[in-house]
Amino acid sequence: xxxxxxxxxxxxxxxxxxxxxxxxxxxxxxxxxxxxxxxxxxxxxxxxxxxxxxxxxxxxxxxxxxxxxxxxxxxxxxxxxxxxxxxxxxxxxxxxxxxxxxxxxxxxxxxxxxxxxxxxxxxxxxxxxxxxxxxxxxxxxxxxxxxxxxxxxxxxxxxxxxxxxxxxxxxxxxxxxxxxxxxxxxxxxxxxxxxxxxxxxxxxxxxxxxxxxxxxxxxxxxxxxxxxxxxxxxxxxxxxxxxxxxxxxxxxxxxxxxxxxxxxxxxxxxxxxxxxxxxxxxxxxxxxxxxxxxxxxxxxxxxxxxxxxxxxxxxxxxxxxxxxxxxxxxxxxxxxxxxxxxxxxxxxxxxxxxxxxxxxxxxxxxxxxxxxxxxxxxxxxxxxxxxxxxxxxxxxxxxxxxxxxxxxxxxxxxxxxxxxxxxxxxxxxxxxxxxxxxxxxxxxxxxxxxxx
Numbered sequence: 001x002x003x004x005x006x007x008x009x010x011x012x013x014x015x016x017x018x019x020x021x022x023x024x025x026x027x028x029x030x031x032x033x034x035x036x037x038x039x040x041x042x043x044x045x046x047x048x049x050x051x052x053x054x055x056x057x058x059x060x061x062x063x064x065x066x067x068x069x070x071x072x073x074x075x076x077x078x079x080x081x082x083x084x085x086x087x088x089x090x091x092x093x094x095x096x097x098x099x100x101x102x103x104x105x106x107x108x109x110x111x112x113x114x115x116x117x118x119x120x121x122x123x124x125x126x127x128x129x130x131x132x133x134x135x136x137x138x139x140x141x142x143x144x145x146x147x148x149x150x151x152x153x154x155x156x157x158x159x160x161x162x163x164x165x166x167x168x169x170x171x172x173x174x175x176x177x178x179x180x181x182x183x184x185x186x187x188x189x190x191x192x193x194x195x196x197x198x199x200x201x202x203x204x205x206x207x208x209x210x211x212x213x214x215x216x217x218x219x220x221x222x223x224x225x226x227x228x229x230x231x232x233x234x235x236x237x238x239x240x241x242x243x244x245x246x247x248x249x250x251x252x253x254x255x256x257x258x259x260x261x262x263x264x265x266x267x268x269x270x271x272x273x274x275x276x277x278x279x280x281x282x283x284x285x286x287x288x289x290x291x292x293x294x295x296x297x298x299x300x301x302x303x304x305x306x307x308x309x310x311x312x313x314x315x316x317x318x319x320x321x322x323x324x325x326x327x328x329x330x331x332x333x334x335x336x337x338x339x340x341x342x343x344x345x346x347x348x349x350x351x352x353x354x355x356x357x358x359x360x361x362x363x364x365x366x367x368x369x370x371x372x373x374x375x376x377x378x379x380x381x382x383x384x385x386x387x388x389x390x391x392x393x394x395x396x397x398x399x400x401x402x403x404x405x406x407x408x409x410x411x412x413x414x415x416x417x418x419x420x421x422x423x424x425x426x427x428x429x430x431x432x433x434x435x436x437x438x439x440x441x442x443x444x445x446x447x448x449x450x451x452x
Contacts, residue, residue: 173296
């Protein structure tokens with residue numbers, strides 16, 4: 001999440017003492033607040049526990065921050081800078097200390113600051129349609145927030161097959177979840193508002209993370225933030241992590257965990273940035289696990305929308321392999337193309353898919369509809385009733401039926417205001433206020449479709 005001034009909707013730094021008081025973790029920027037949930041079994045009770053834990057954690061946090069006139073916002077990318085500052089100044093302000101460049105508005109994490117002061121040639125810039133921003137640190141990445149559900153495979157050797165399916169559903173699920181079509185208005189090039197609207201991509205969060213963290217295009221260093229490859233075996237996944245470039249080498253120390261022998265691999269995984277990535281962890285022998293972390297999704301308007309994506313992704317990982325869905329035959333290059341098509345166009349993207357009966361289609365309603373049906377099947381395979389499964393899927397089913405995502409909701413409001421003669425800045429900030437107002441009523445008890 002990110003914090004705003006509850007009176008003006010302008011970005012707001014969160015005092016570190018307050019962040020600790022509400023039980024949230026610091027993230028890259030001083031305005032960020034990260035919340036995590038406990039692992040739960042994929043059952044009806046497990047999903048209920050995830051939803052209730054989010055609500056139980058978030059509700060008192062909102063009450064406590066309100067006393068400081070701060071509002072926590074669940075969104076893909078902030079657009080209103082702090083009062084009295086420009087977005088560019090906030091993101092690029094630095095101080096120099098003994099030859100080290102330190103971002104003034106970055107959390108006091110040695111890891112984050114060190115990444116901008118190593119030999120790794122991170123781009124430290126934003127490159128998106130009609131937007132360019134150059135910085136000296138990774139601070140521009142703090143513009144974006146996301147949800148990152150994990151799915152634990154029952155047996156590690158099964159990871160490769162499920163990972164292949166995860167890459168095939170990345171495009172359709174992102175198309176349903178897009179939520180970052182706009183930047184702070186001052187960051188746009190000096191071009192007409194109509195041109196900015198016409199060229200706007202629906203999920204700019206992807207562009208921000210890639211352009212900030214990856215080396216420039218002319219670098220010999222391969223990009224670290226990218227759509228990952230297929231793996232034939234779980235060993236291939238481990239090798240891909242082991243051979244990835246290390247950004248911040250450090251001495252690793254044992255901690256009496258079962259996976260102490262894997263400390264170097266775990267350290268490398270910390271900067272192994274892929275849009276879908278394998279995760280291996282073993283705090284004890286009995287708790288050893290292999291997981292798939294699904295990272296494309298931006299933060300969603302409500303708790304229920306976030307849990308809906310968690311349930312749908314997990315349901316697909318259960319159903320697609322069990323039913324031997326033929327989309328596994330879709331080429332990797334097409335899966336990658338689908339992903340970036342969703343980044344650009346959301347539910348208007350041209351995505352190619354192989355249906356359950358083996359036929360090919362580009363109809364987005366059919367593609368996403370089939371994903372939701374197989375997600376329902378997967379949840380029922382885990383013991384959920386049809387009614388319970390549909391409850392978790394319904395928020396995304398409604399988005400599809402209405403052809404409306406959070407990103408298209410934002411774009412419609414900005415376009416309408418621009419067409420009525422409003423300047424782009426006023427239109428974007430007006431939309432942002434509407435988003436925050438709508439979320440205030442629905443974040444804990446409600447869903448995005450209540451806004452429609």
